[in-house]
Amino acid sequence: MSDIGPGAAQGTGKGDWPLYEVFVRGKRGLNHVHVGSLHAADDAMALTHARDLYTRRNEGVSIWVVRSEHIAASTRDEKDPFFAPSADKVYRHPTFYDIPDDVPHI
Amino acid sequence: MSDDHVYMTLAEGHEDDARWAYGTGFEDPLHGVDTTVPEGVDAGRLAADCVALADDALVSAQRLAEWTTRAPELEEEVALANIGLDLLGQARLLYARAGQVDGTGRDEDAYAYFRDAEDFGNVRLAELPCGDFAFSIVRLLVLSSWRLAHFEQLSAHPDPVLAAIAAKGVKELTYHRQYAAEWAVRLGDGTEESRRRTRTAMEQVAPYLGELFTAYDVRDEVVAVLRQVTEAAGLPMPVYRPLPGAGRAGEHTEHLAPLLAELQSVARAHPGATW
Amino acid sequence: MTTTHSAEVPLQELQQQFDATIARDQRVEPRDWMPDGYRKTLVRQIAQHAHSEIIGMQPEGEWITRAPSLRRKAILFAKVQDEAGHGLYLYSAAETLGADRADLTERLIEGRQKYSSIFNYPTPTFADVGVIGWFVDGAAICNQVPLCRSSYGPYARAMVRICKEESFHQRQGYELLMTMMRGTEAQRAMVQDSVNRWWWPSLMMFGPPDGDSPNSAASMAWKIKRHSNDELRQRFVDMTVPQAEKLGVTLPDPALRWNEERGSHDFGTPDWEELKQVISGGGPCNAERVERRRSAHEEGAWVREAATAHAAKQARRVHEGATA
Numbered sequence: 001m002s003d004i005g006p007g008a009a010q011g012t013g014k015g016d017w018p019l020y021e022v023f024v025r026g027k028r029g030l031n032h033v034h035v036g037s038l039h040a041a042d043d044a045m046a047l048t049h050a051r052d053l054y055t056r057r058n059e060g061v062s063i064w065v066v067r068s069e070h071i072a073a074s075t076r077d078e079k080d081p082f083f084a085p086s087a088d089k090v091y092r093h094p095t096f097y098d099i100p101d102d103v104p105h106i
Numbered sequence: 107m108s109d110d111h112v113y114m115t116l117a118e119g120h121e122d123d124a125r126w127a128y129g130t131g132f133e134d135p136l137h138g139v140d141t142t143v144p145e146g147v148d149a150g151r152l153a154a155d156c157v158a159l160a161d162d163a164l165v166s167a168q169r170l171a172e173w174t175t176r177a178p179e180l181e182e183e184v185a186l187a188n189i190g191l192d193l194l195g196q197a198r199l200l201y202a203r204a205g206q207v208d209g210t211g212r213d214e215d216a217y218a219y220f221r222d223a224e225d226f227g228n229v230r231l232a233e234l235p236c237g238d239f240a241f242s243i244v245r246l247l248v249l250s251s252w253r254l255a256h257f258e259q260l261s262a263h264p265d266p267v268l269a270a271i272a273a274k275g276v277k278e279l280t281y282h283r284q285y286a287a288e289w290a291v292r293l294g295d296g297t298e299e300s301r302r303r304t305r306t307a308m309e310q311v312a313p314y315l316g317e318l319f320t321a322y323d324v325r326d327e328v329v330a331v332l333r334q335v336t337e338a339a340g341l342p343m344p345v346y347r348p349l350p351g352a353g354r355a356g357e358h359t360e361h362l363a364p365l366l367a368e369l370q371s372v373a374r375a376h377p378g379a380t381w
Numbered sequence: 382m383t384t385t386h387s388a389e390v391p392l393q394e395l396q397q398q399f400d401a402t403i404a405r406d407q408r409v410e411p412r413d414w415m416p417d418g419y420r421k422t423l424v425r426q427i428a429q430h431a432h433s434e435i436i437g438m439q440p441e442g443e444w445i446t447r448a449p450s451l452r453r454k455a456i457l458f459a460k461v462q463d464e465a466g467h468g469l470y471l472y473s474a475a476e477t478l479g480a481d482r483a484d485l486t487e488r489l490i491e492g493r494q495k496y497s498s499i500f501n502y503p504t505p506t507f508a509d510v511g512v513i514g515w516f517v518d519g520a521a522i523c524n525q526v527p528l529c530r531s532s533y534g535p536y537a538r539a540m541v542r543i544c545k546e547e548s549f550h551q552r553q554g555y556e557l558l559m560t561m562m563r564g565t566e567a568q569r570a571m572v573q574d575s576v577n578r579w580w581w582p583s584l585m586m587f588g589p590p591d592g593d594s595p596n597s598a599a600s601m602a603w604k605i606k607r608h609s610n611d612e613l614r615q616r617f618v619d620m621t622v623p624q625a626e627k628l629g630v631t632l633p634d635p636a637l638r639w640n641e642e643r644g645s646h647d648f649g650t651p652d653w654e655e656l657k658q659v660i661s662g663g664g665p666c667n668a669e670r671v672e673r674r675r676s677a678h679e680e681g682a683w684v685r686e687a688a689t690a691h692a693a694k695q696a697r698r699v700h701e702g703a704t705a
Contacts, residue, residue, distance in 0.1 A: 015682050015683075016483045017685065017689065018488040018687070034470075037477075038181060039181065039489065041685075042691070048284075049289065052184045052185045052188050053181065075414060164451075168446060174445055174458075175438050178682075178684035179491070179684070180470065180472075182684075183465040184469070188462070191455060191459060194454060194458065197397070197508050198452075215451055216452050219450075239684050292691040292692075297531075297683065297686055300683060300684070300687030362433050368447055372448070372507050373449035376565060376568065378565070379564050381557070381564075381565055
């Protein structure tokens with residue numbers, strides 16, 4: 001989500017199309033990756049534009065488009081308590097538990 | 107400078123994944139397809155059919171290329187170029203097939219650059235000037251629906267090369283039709299101005315529908331698409347009043363000759379040159 | 382997008398974090414605090430880069446309809462389309478900094494923001510298509526590869542994508558020239574004439590000499606710009622001279638010669654007066670380039686408005702349907 005800015009000021013013209021963020025999962029990918037943004041008047045147009053701009057015409061590629069204004073994001077500047085350190089909660093770390101070596105798949 | 111390594115990797119073998127919109131590929135989609143003309147297929151007829159379809163595609167691609175740097179939004183620049191490139195790609199394959207089977211051994215450029223307007227078989231709707239965006243969209247809607255319906259039949263053609271070209275084309279044309287339909291609805295059901303321009307576009311296209319259905323018997327399919335779009339846009343269906351004459355017979359409007367003059371200008375100024 | 386509430390952090394600490402990020406050669410990302418000057422410089426640089434891609438579509442775009450073979454037609458059509466895409470990537474990067482594309486477009490049309498001076502020259506022959514690929518994309522690559530390590534994340538990432546494609550464009554341009562140089566007398570003459578016209582403007586693409594470049598110091602300190610104008614210009618010359626030899630064309634600079642001591646080529650001084658003229662609007666095609674962009678934008682207004690109006694109608698219908 002690192003490429004999404006604090007929210008572009010919306011143009012005031014009646015022909016200004018809102019900003020969409022584009023996420024693509026490739027044929028062999030495991031999850032959607034943010035690839036950039038574009039302007040479109042509606043969701044269908046956003047998908048069409050995303051297809052033209054960010055993918056080659058491969059079947060099986062999945063595209064998500066989301067209005068930028070609908071994305072809530074954290075900032076690097078935020079400190080505690082948002083990213084509460086889990087160092088003091090050792091039971092969340094696997095090394096806390098003493099498992100014998102011969103137990104499989106652990 | 108320490109950036110040499112980055113520059114070197116750019117010069118290395120170019121993988122496909124970076125080329126997100128680099129045209130319709132430069133690999134040969136007919137690779138592995140047997141190119142001999144099958145028994146029972148009339149080679150002359152096959153060649154003529156291929157050339158006519160190629161002419162439609164080339165002339166359409168030329169009109170789409172005229173939108174470069176003039177499209178109503180940058181995203182549409184990319185979209186229209188995609189469609190133009192698809193059609194140009196189809197033209198190239200079809201001309202190549204014609205040259206293989208008509209006994210002349212001509213290449214794609216011989217057909218595109220060294221024939222005159224009266225020898226071109228494209229339908230007249232394709233050669234009309236771009237007009238405004240509404241006209242280009244409505245024209246694209248009609249031509250892509252028409253071509254798609256015909257290509258769906260051609261996918262079962264006894265000539266394996268033409269069948270392969272058609273099968274590839276069906277995927278592309280489905281997208282072209284969808285793009286055009288979405289825009290036709292937006293413009294038809296947008297503002298007062300866009301609605302007016304879309305109605306005008308439909309009226310301007312209507313006289314040229316007749317020869318499409320004479321060429322290929324796909325009237326029902328095309329009319330169904332137009333009906334769907336006009337209903338969604340809240341517009342009346344265009345009135346069917348066909349103009350006499352047919353591009354397929356070499357009868358063209360005054361617009362084709364200047365289009366070809368421009369298209370062919372550099373090639374003809376250097377006959378025999380390789381580019 | 383909505384902002385989550387952030388705790389108050391003193392300005393001095395934010396500046397220190399920013400400076401440390403730069404010093405460690407790490408990336409600044411959109412949600413990070415950054416000095417106003419950094420943000421403004423970046424928006425201006427990225428926007429002008431984006432404008433260059435869009436305006437750059439014009440000199441070559443006009444040859445698509447006349448390309449003399451279908452293969453060249455397809456290649457050129459795709460190349461110009463790529464340039465639109467590059468412009469879009471870059472406008473997106475600028476928007477992550479709070480800029481608005483419609484506003485940036487207005488600035489371009491009104492002459493308040495610039496684009497690369499090279500695109501103010503005309504393309505009278507088809508050989509220019511090849512030479513632009515060779516020189517202009519070549520120079521762009523020299524400029525842009527270092528930007529792949531620019532301090533601002535979205536810009537650096539956009540540059541990586543763009544560089545890969547631009548190297549393909551340069552190769553295609555050079556390949557066209559090789560074909561023409563092995564062709565007819567007329568084709569060879571066309572190539573040499575084109576080289577004569579584009580060489581000096583291409584050297585000027587790297588900007589004025591380092592001493593005359595006011596914005597460079599801050600940009601270099603912030604690692605927005607990674608190398609100086611003169612360094613990049615020298616690199617371009619050294620890269621291009623052997624390519625010209627291979628092609629069999631003469632670069633129009635009598636002072637051009639290999640300097641064994643420096644391990645580099647000496648070359649003549651570009652006409653900086655010409656660069657100043659062209660940058661300030663006095664080039665052969667400035668008016669035409671901006672006018673084309675302006676008219677496309679204005680003529681397209683009814684289309685964009687229609688799309689917005691339709692989307693609003695659809696949204697209302699959905700809402701009415703839901704509440705019915």
